[in-house]
Every structure is written in C-alpha cells, then in structure tokens.
Amino acid sequence: MRALERVRHPTRRGVALTLAAVPALVLLYVLVLIPFTPGIGDIRKAKLEQPAQVISADGKLLATFKPSNREWVKLTDISPHVIDALISTEDHRFYEHHGIDWKRTASAALQTFSGDRQGGSTITQQLARNLYPDEIGRAPTLTRKIKEAITAFKIEAVYTKSEILETYLNTVPFLYNAYGIEMAARTYFDKSAHDLTVLESATLIGMLKGNSYYNPVINPDRALQRRNIVLAQMVKYQRLAPATYQTLQRRSLAIDFERQTEPPGPAPHFAQQLRKWLIGWADANDYNIYSDGLVVRTTIDSRLQTMATQALSWQGNQLQSIANSVWGTRNACAAHKDVFNAFVRETPEYRDAKQSGLADDAALKQVESDRHLMQKLCDDKTRVQAAFVAIDPRNGQIKAWVGSRDFGDDPYDHVSQARRQPGSTFKPFVYGAAFENGAKPDDTFVDQPVEITLAGGEIWKPTDDTPPSGRPVTLRDALAYSKNRITAQLMEEVGPSKVARLAYAMGVRDSRLDAVPSLALGTSPVTLKEMVSSYGTIADRGAYVAPMFATRIEDRAGNVLAEFQPARAEQTLPPIAAQTLLDVMRDVVDKGTGSAIRTRFGIRADVAGKTGTTQDDADGWFILMHPQLVAGAWVGFNDSRVTLRSDYWGQGAHSALPIVGDFFQRALRSRLVDPRAKFVEEPETSVFASLRATLDGWWTRLFGEQKKPASLKEKEGSRTPRRTTAQALAPSPAPSPAPALAEPRDGEPAQIVTPHGASMPPLLSPPGSHGAQGAASASGTAVAGAPPGSQSTSALQAGAAPGTPPTPQTSLDQWIDQRMNTPDAGASRTPASGPVAPQ
Template identity: 35%
Template sequence: MVSRKKKNSWKRWIKWIGFSAVLGLLALFSFYLSVRWEIWEPLPSSEQLADIKQSQATEVYARGGELIGKYFIFDRQPVTFEEIPKHLIEALIATEDARFYEHNGVDRRSLLRVIFKSILMGDESAGGGSTLSQQLIKNLYPRKDHGIFSMPVSKIKEAICATRLEKLYSKEEIITLYLNTVPFGDNTYGVESAAEKFFGKRTEDLTLEESAVIVGMLKASHSYNPRLFPERSVSRRNTVLAQMERYGYLMNEQRQIASKKPLKLSYKSFSHEDGLAPYFRASLQKKLEKWLKEYNKENNTDLNLFTSGLKIYTTLDYNLQQMAEEALAEHLSSLQDEFEDSYGRRAPWLMNNTIIQDAVRKSDYYKKLKAQKLTEKQIEDSLKLKRPMELWDWDGSRVVQASHLDSVKHYLKFLQGGALSVDPFTGAVRTWVGGINFEHFQYDHVSMAKRQVGSTFKPIVYAAALEKGAKPCDYYSGQQVTYANYDNWTATNSGGESYDLNYAMKTALSKSINTVAVKVMEDAGIPEIIDLAHRMGIESDIPYVPSIALGTAEMNMLELAKAYTSFINFGKPAKPYFIQKIEDNKGKELAQFKPEVAETPVFSEENRQAMIEMMKGTVAEGTAQRLRWKYGLSNDIAGKTGTTQDNKDGWFVALTPRLITITWVGSDDHRIGFRTTAMGQGANSALPIYALFQQKMNRSTDHQSIAYARFSPPSTRVLNLMNCAPEKEAGFLRRIFVNTDKPKTTRLEIDSTAVETPKKEGLFKKIGNIFKKKNKKDN
C-alpha cells in the first residue's frame, strides 16, 4: 500500500514536471513569438538590413592631403574587407566568435544558456554567447529598456535579426560591417578610426600586437582603453593572443614573441578641442553648416556634417600650421611670465573687482547657479567653495584645490594671440591660429575679434596719399599739432617721444611717427582714405575722425589680410578663403571654391612698388629692425608694426613675395593691457611670433620656395623717387620763430577733396604753411 502511494506520488511529480516543462516551453515559444511579432518593439526588416546606412564622420584635409580633423557624432570611418589584415580578422574570431564560419548567425547553445539564466534565474549579467552577427545588430540597433525583460527581449531580437542578416550578407561582409560599426573607446567607432586614433596609422598597416590591442578593447572599451589603462590593455592583448594560439591561428613561439613586446601608442585626437588647427576647424564648421543648409535646400538632399561622411579639402598648409602654432606658444609662454611679473600682486585680474565680477557673471557656472534661483549669498558661497579642479597653464594641466572664483582669476591673466597667413595672389589661407588653447579659450581672434589695428592701418593712409600725388620723399614736420575742431585732440608719438625734424614720408612710415601720419592723412583726405580702405577689402565701419590715421578703426584679421594682399598682388585685393572642394562619402564632388580676386587694381603699380619699398624700410631701419639683428632673418620681408592706445593690442604684418602673415597679441578683456610700451609694442609682443615662424620656415626643406622668395626689383623711377635723405632739420627761420616745445593748434579740414597735388615750395612759403600739417608715430 505504501509503495503504491509512493508510486502515485512519483507519477504526480513526473506529470507536474512534464506539465511545467511543456508550459515553460510554451512560455518560451510564446515569448519568442511576442518578440518576433514586434509586440515589444519594431524589428528591422530584411529590406532595412539590406540597406544599412552607417553614421560616418566628415573628414577635413589640409592642402597636401593630410587629415587635420573630423566632425562626428560617432567617430567612424569605413574600410573594405581587403584593407583588414588577416591577423586582425583571426584575432576577432578567436576572441569573440570561434564558430563564426559554422553557424547561421546564432550560436544556439550559448543563446539558450543566456535565456535560461536571464528568465528563470533573473541573472541580468548572464550575458555572453552573442555571435558577431548578433553583436553587429546590437551596434546598429541599440537595445531598449523593457524592465526585467530587457535582456531576453534584446537577445531574441538580435538572434532573429542575425539570421536575417546572414541570409543577406556573406561572412566577409558581416566582418566588415562589424568592424566598421563597433565602439572602441574615446568616442571612436569603427576599426579605421581606432587605428588612426590609437596608433596613428591605417587599419591595413596594423601589426599583430596592435590588432590584438584593438580586439581586446571589445570586451570593455573603457576598461581596456590603452591610453587610460595601458597595463590592463597589455594583459587583455595577451589574452587575445592566447585565444589565437588556442584556435590554431598562431604558433606558440609567435604568441610568446608578440606577448613580450611593449605597448607603443601614437595617440591622435580629432575632437574639436584637440589636434591641429582647432580654431580653424570651428570656423570651418560654421561655414560648412551654412553651406549645407543652402545645398540641401537647392538639391533636395539631407546631408549632415556629422553623419554623412563628407570629405572637406581645405587650403590650410599642414606643416606651416604646425609651425605657426608652435611659434605662438613659444613666444607667449615666455611673454606671459614677463607680463605677470610686471604687475606683481597688484594685477587687475587679482585686484580689480569690476573686471573680476564681469568675468564671473559671464561664466557658465555662475549662469547655472543663477538659473537655480539661488540667492546672491548662496551663489557667492558656491563660487568660493574650494574643490579639486584642473587648471591649465603653459606648463600643462594640473589638479589643484581651487574655487570657481580662483579659476576665473586664473584664466583672466592670460595673454591671447592670433596668427593668420594667406597666399597674397589667391587669398588661400595657409595658417589660422585663433588663440592659445581652444579647450579653455574658444573665442577666435582671427575671425570673431574686432580690435583696433594701430599703425598697421598707416600703409593704407600712405597709399591714399601717394594716389593723391604725394611722393615718398616729401618731407613733413614731426611737430605735434592740436586740432581745435576735434576737442583739442593731439596726435602724440609712442612713449611721448618728440620728433622735431622734417621727415621723408618713407622714413615716417618705417619709424611709425604718429605726428607725421596725421599730416599725411590731411593731404590724402579722410574720404579718400576710407574709400581706399573699403576697396582694399576692409568691410568694417571706419570712423570719420583724424585718429583713423593712427589705427583707431576696429576690424578682424581676415579684413586686414585682404587689404594687404593688394600690396603684393599688383594692387588687386584677394579675399581670404579656406575651402577648396567638398566631396560626398563616395568621392563625388559637390562643390568647388575658387579665389575671389579684384579685377582692377586699387592703386597704381608705381605706388604699389613704392609702398613695398617703404615697408621694406620698416624692417631695414624702422620699428621691425629686430627681425634682422635679433632673429637673424635675411629673407626679403616688408612689414608694419602696430600698437594701440595704452598698449592694449600689439600687431605685426609681414609681407613676403609669396606669403602674408599677420600676428596679434593682447588680452581678451580690453581693460587689461601691458604696463609699458616697451613690453606691449607690436615689435615686442606680436613681431616675435612671426620671427619664430619664419625661422622654422627657413629650416623646412619643403617650404624653401616660400621662405626664400625674392621681391621683384622696383622700376628705376620708383628707385629714384625713394632716393633722398631720411630726415632734415627745419629751416633757420622756423627754428627761430617756432617754439617746438608746445603743440600747435589748428583746425583739421574734413572736406579735403579739393586738396591739390603737393608742389615744391620755397623757404618762406614753407614757413607760412608750417601749421597746415600734423603728425604722429606707431609701434
């Protein structure tokens, strides 16, 4: 009786187990069907899988074909199967999917194990078991959140889609798609981008060890990132090599040799903050986004700068850009120390509360606190709260205990700089340095900043005077003049220096004498100067005041560069441009950009040659002499220095036969200037950047044709026009009757359209007209 009861009990248990198993299988099958019937989420159809479109980074190239940066959401560039090394494919299969060539997209044993653990045991970390095809689906169609069912739903979805995928693509095509989409860390997607970023080379050039490092990252792209965790990366690399030996892809001796090799990275970042020419790429991005908006509208397309894989070919010279960035950093890192030492503890970034508070209120952190509706006292406490913070300076970045207020003061002190080089005949931009560090200072001083240009405007004034009939050897008094109809405004020379002689125009320009410049302006006429400036390429408004002769007008570097191209390009200004052509991801040309050069000269060839000779004088015996005696430059260089009021801005424009370079130095906050003219003058603050740049160019074997180009000799007539003494003393009667200790007062005639061409004058007429002119100098 007892045994019969036991028998019945066992039968019930067997029935219950069998019934439960059937129910479980039905539940699993129903769950599978629920996913397949898209109850949880839509599945990609076979048609969609057959037309996989991947997000591709847009690449930016220098004129020589060098990659200088990318625009991307995911940093991804595709490669073909033929470009993938055999050992990379073997490393991938041995590590991620050993039966890849045997299954149809799903490794059923692994899949059942994962589903069983996930559903019955609630183990969401069960993971694993995914084939390359399933992982590819996961990369292409990210998983969604379905609560506790997220893992099984995702696994079944990926299994279904993987089998569809294998019917559409060959094994080789799946490997290629997988390697072009998989994430590798540092926001890098695709093996080509990973190879470029971590090893600085193409996928096809990867070694066995490098391929193992890249495949090793697939397990955990952050944890095995070779830049962040080199020891972990090497350990994981060796695991990959061991897997390759296990499955017969490597001999034991090969694995041992490869495992002992050190990790060697050649890391290249193509983020917007890092890499070559970040300010240039930021300005280029704005230009491209505007162009794409118009192109898509006109052509009914939906191209995207960050996902469409465009190829942008620019005019930038890769090597020259490197030289310019290095030159600016070398000079400003040194000048920064002198600048800070000159102020000491009384520096405006430490003591001037108005400047400090203005900077605080502009900061994102302050705006965030304000948006939280905090009181001013709470905001003040937060601003003063010290915490670990990374601060940058010219020695690098370091983590210190500092408050946000400390950070604001720290970054206020930095001098900024800019450099721009253009081809004078086409306007093609060759270098573009918009600041000292894009991560911390994103304001671009090439395209965005409008600053007073100081005496770099004087060549325009002098060119207008030559066009009006003046000659390089016309003499002007260096005496100061006060203009009654301009609030008793007086043009003074740099440092208050007195110039009591009569100076030839050519000398006054080379020595940048302000008092003479204003008198030259009188002879040229303010309307004529403004008109010439606009025809030369200055688009900004130019104030109708006599101080424009000293460069009080504000403009950006691109405008100034265009104006100066006129002096090299036979009087025809060339507009700066920086895009050569744009191609789509298949290499089809979408647009080509041509130089924009004026058809007619803005001044005569004779006057152009005269201006070049006069600006050569700036380098030979004027304010830019240090190019010769300090930096040892014997190149053909013409130029002009510039310094603005209270030493706020320092400028230098260098003209060579094949390149125009403009450099600028100053502070982002215009209220902070150099303490002394000796330190802040353009010859000391901005000129050295160009000097170091030219030195580097001289040493470059690839740029000899630019560095050592020679100016064409001027005509005999121009040489004769330049043949005079640089200066001469005032006449005997003037020395007797004129008190040169006081500036003379006159009224500046604005309507100077009726001014006649200067004629030779006798001694007494000169004495009678001595007050008609006026003068000034630059640095």
C-alpha cells in the same frame, strides 16, 4: 446579438480565420515598418565608411574628420581572444543564423513573460542599433525590435560574417569617448587591439552588457565578476580550456587607464574652419564627410605651417615667462590684486557667495580661500595668446594658419574669430586714401599738438612718445616711425568716411568700422585674417583677392568632385597709389618701427610692413608683405584688462614682430619663399598722370608749399578717370555721433578726452554672404559656400571669405554704403558663430 453569439460559439471557419489574421496583421505591420528602416544603399555605404581627409598643398595629411574618437582596424588586426569572447558571450550561434537567432529570441521572450527580462539580440541586431540609432531607436518596444530585426536581415544580405564582426567591433561604444575595440584597448590597457590577452579581451567584452555598471575604472569588483562570467562562457563553448580558466579567474584586472584624445593635427584651427564649410558643401551636394571618403585638397603648405607653429610657440613661451613675473602667477596673481579682484567678482563662486548674503569683502575672502580655484583663475587670465596667418597675395591662398598657442588649452581661433583693435597697423588705410587723393610721400605736416572736436563735443588729443617738435614731417617718415599726430592731421584732410570705405574695400569685410577720427589709429576691432588679407591687397598693387583655403574635392577613387579657382580680383586701390603706399611701408622695416626685420632677423628680401600697439599694450601686431607671401601676427591676452605692463615687451615691434620675423627667416632660408622676388612696379603713363606730375613739380619749385592746392589734388568726392570700386560717388554723409575709443599707439602714451567703449552697430551681411561668395561667372558657374541647390557645376569658384562682394545683385559700393549708413544698434563685438564659407 448575432456577433455576441458567434463569439460564444465560434465555428471552425471562424477560428481558422482568426488564427490566420494574427500573422497576417503582424506581416502587414512589418511591411509598413520596412520603409522606416535603413535602405540597402545606406547599409552598403556604412560598410565602406571612410571619413574625409584634409590634405595640404604639398600632399601631407592635415586632419581626418571622424564622427567620434575611433580608429578603424581590420578584423585580422584584432586579437582572436576578443572574437572568441564576443561570440561566446553575445551570440554563440552567430555563424548559424541570418540576423536573428529564433531559439534565443523565443527563450528570451519566455523569460521576459515570466518576469525575468532577458535580451535576445544577436551581434547583427546590436550592430543595427549601433549603426542606426536614430532610425531604429533604443526604446524597449515591439516596434523597435521589429525595425531592428528588419535591419539585421538587410545587414546579413550585404555583409559577410567577418565584415559584420569587423564593423561591430569598430563601432561599439565604450566609455570615455572611446569608440571601437582599438580605442578601448588603448584607453583601458594602453595597447593595441592586436595585443589584447584573454583576460583583457574578456574584461572589454564584459563591459558590453553595461558600460557604466561594469566600468573597470569606477567599479572594479563588478568588472572582475563580469570578466570571469565571460571566461566561463568561453569555456562553455569550448573556446577556452577549463584548466586555463581556473588559473585566470584568480588574477586581477590590471587596468592601465589613460583617456585617449584625438590628436589635433598640425593645423587644428584651420581644420575646424574647413570642417564647418565642408559640412555645408557636403549637405548641398548629397555627401557625408564622415563616410564617403572625401579628400579635400587645401592651400596650406605643411612646411610653412610647421614654421609658423614653431615661431609662435617660441615667442609665446618667451612672453609667458615675462607675464608670469609681471603678474606673480606663482602666488595667484598677487602682484596686481586690484585687477585680480575684478576677475574674482566675475566667478560663479563669488556670485553664489553674494547670493548667500555675504558682504563683498567676506565673499572675496571666501572665494580666495580656495587656492586651487585662485591659481587656475590666475593661470587662465594671464596665459599669453598669439595668432598667425600667411596668405599668398597673388591668389588669396592661405598658406599657414595658427589660431592660438595651444589648441588643447585654447581652441578659440584668434585668426578669424577674435576681434581686437589693430592699432597702428590700420594707418596704411589712411595713407593709402591720401595717396589715392594725390598726396605724395614727401608731402609734410607740422609735428604740433592736435586737438580734434568730435561729433559729440569731446576733444580728441592724439599724442606720441616724444613731445611736438614743431618741424615738418614727411608722410613717408610719419608712417615709418608711426607718428600719431601726423596721421591724425592726415585723417582730418582725407576724411574718416573715405578711410573706412577704403578699408572695407581692401579686405575688412567682416568687422564694423566706426567712421570717426580715431579710426586712423585703429580703434575699431578687426580680425587678424581681415588685416593680413587687406595687406595682401597692397602687395598685389591694390587688387583684393578673397582668401581661399580649398583647391578641390575628390572622392575616394581620386575623381574630382569640385574644383576651386581664385576669386575674381577687385581693383580697390589704384595701382599707382598702392605702389606708392608699398614703397613708403618699405621704410618701416628699413629704418622705422619694424627695423628688427633687417637688423635682428637679417632679412634682405624686398619686404614692407607695419607694426601696431594698442592702449596700455593690450594688443601687439605686425604684418609683413613679400611679393609671394603676406604674414601677420597678433599677441595679447583673451582678457584685454591683462597686459604685459611693459613699454618694451608690450609693443608690437617686440611682441608680434619676432613671430613674423622668425617665420620669414625660416621660409626664405628654405627657399619656400623666393628671397630674390621683387614687387612689380610700373610707372603710370597716362597723359593725365604726366600732366599732374608736371604741375606738381612746378608748384613745388615756385612756392615750396608742403601741401598742394585743391585744384592739383583729388578732394574727397572728386573723381579721376582711374575710378575704383572703393571710391564713393559723392562725399559720404557724416557718421552718427559716437565717442572715440581708446587711443592705440606704437609704444607712446595717448590722451583721449572722451568716454571709452562706444557701442557698435550690428554687422551687416555683405553681398555674397550666406549665399554665393563672390560674383558668379557669366557662364553660370556656382560658388563655394552657396546654399543648398545653388551649385550647378563642379567648377566652383574659390572659397571666399564671408561677405565677399560684389554679387550680381549688390555692388561693392552699394554694400559699403549700406554698412556705413546703418544706425548703431549696440551690437556686441564678439564674433558670430556658425558655419562659415572658405576663409
């Protein structure tokens, strides 16, 4: 009762206390909100915003990591008409207040209370919203307005008025992915912000009240009216003469519209891979790639990158003209209607037609009546794709990376994302395993029909483009001329498990290999990066070095924040076996399937390589090794049902080889790659090796056998003193039954008596993936790509590919055992997405 009485009859003291309590509560609320607004340090950082730059090994800019399509320009490089229009329209007392215009705020509040909602934000308050949309928000609430006011005061304490204007004009959003006045000027008037006229300036500033509502492209009448209001405001505040206004208000908008796209740069796929990794590194080390001015020094050589891009573009255009004629692209793929109908049945339009109740023929006819849709589908399906990557085998540094013919048309990265059957480029793993077991290049197998019974009872019959001759063929010639029957017999002797283990160890670290006999001919899909990295192991005498693409990271002042060294080399194939394999692969380019390297491109350097072609010419491969550089190319289509349908152009020797040949020809002529460099060859001098060679010679002279007895060579599971990490302690268990996949070949038909499309076990995370990539040094040096908090020093190990073994916890042998013995779970072969470690 007393409380009610006090309310009815308040005392003077009570009224005073009540009046004092209101601002006290407001002040308390403001103090509570201060910690939830950006700090002074964040505001200073935003003031100096500078995106990360990616620099090539030879000092050229490869990419700039901007948060949006924006180009920052200084205030002095912006037309003064823009500034006059902005201040006259948005904040005419800009130079008089300190973040909040109290007069305008009070007027806006009165207008809002009377039912006519008005905005009272100053330019500084708008800048606060633009810079910190998450912290402040955009909801029309009192809390948002207070946060905005607090942040505006902080900005005024850090920025000068000129800096506020410059930052505002460079961060304000316009439509069509244009941020800042410079990109807006280019988008709507095809000129720089420096050259904007009074009318153009008024048009752009008028859009700030509502970009969509006053869009001069879609709503020109509204935009014209709004522009004239801006001009009138300029007259009102004496920034435009009345006579000039009378003349200008009658003129049209004169829009010259063109969407602005961010230039992809010379190595866009490489930059995308680097961006993913750099974001993880920056998060772990408390940096922002968009504002801290990081400078990333990479391994890419811009000159080699240009050569690779030109070579791929040139060959891609040649092959595209062939594809167009084969598929009849001028008439929506009319040349192969049966295959194209399968593509049509996969479209949403066809599914909608079927769901509406139409029969198959009627649904096809309805969809095919849309000529534009059919032509686009045909063009998309028959667009030839290609990829190229070059790696220095001595240190794993990636020197060139081209992920597709055109990043704008196809941003999908065919170097590290696309998994395709490698065909005969996989055969060196078979021969390498054989040479490791003691086989010699002059050992022979009879060229005869081969039938191999698979685990499920199917019969695999590998064939060549010529009938069996019944004559002995040396391993050297079998690899040089890519003989499938000989390779299949060698695979039987070596064993699929050993070949798979060796391939994993030499560089196939991301893809799953099915340890079945047809693996010898490349039936398990892999990436181009894995294959080129593996060939780098051959070129470096059996030592695998994980690919890397960053050498160091600097701040904007040039101080080194992190430095990366090549990953620790892993001896995965004995040097003498790798040396023998390399020598045999020289014959591929000297006289075999890759001889065009010599005859067509005139390359006389010490090189070795291998071609590859898969079933129905779906994939063409070629990889060439030089002591200083290993480069490989893949050619095909995104949909493997589409091929060039040519026994000539479909072969890797004619589709992929010209890309590598043209690249190497340019690189050697420019002396970026030394044409006189030779592979290091050192004879094995151990007592065991000498004794083995002597016994081999005696046996050959006495018996003339093409195969050595078991006692004179290493069987699978036996070991020599030169044990490598790729070898198993004992013969691996037989793989779980799995049908062989389609038979790859080098231009010759193949016969597979087995179902296609065997399922694939899920990819295992190799030791080091999603953690420290590669082994950390004993001193505790952390590794690039490690999770947040794991990097204890700036001297980081070289960026290693995902899955680079070993780690202190898991050895390479253990990891391979785990991968090979994991049961098949039917996982898709499509590449995984998400951040990756340096590639």
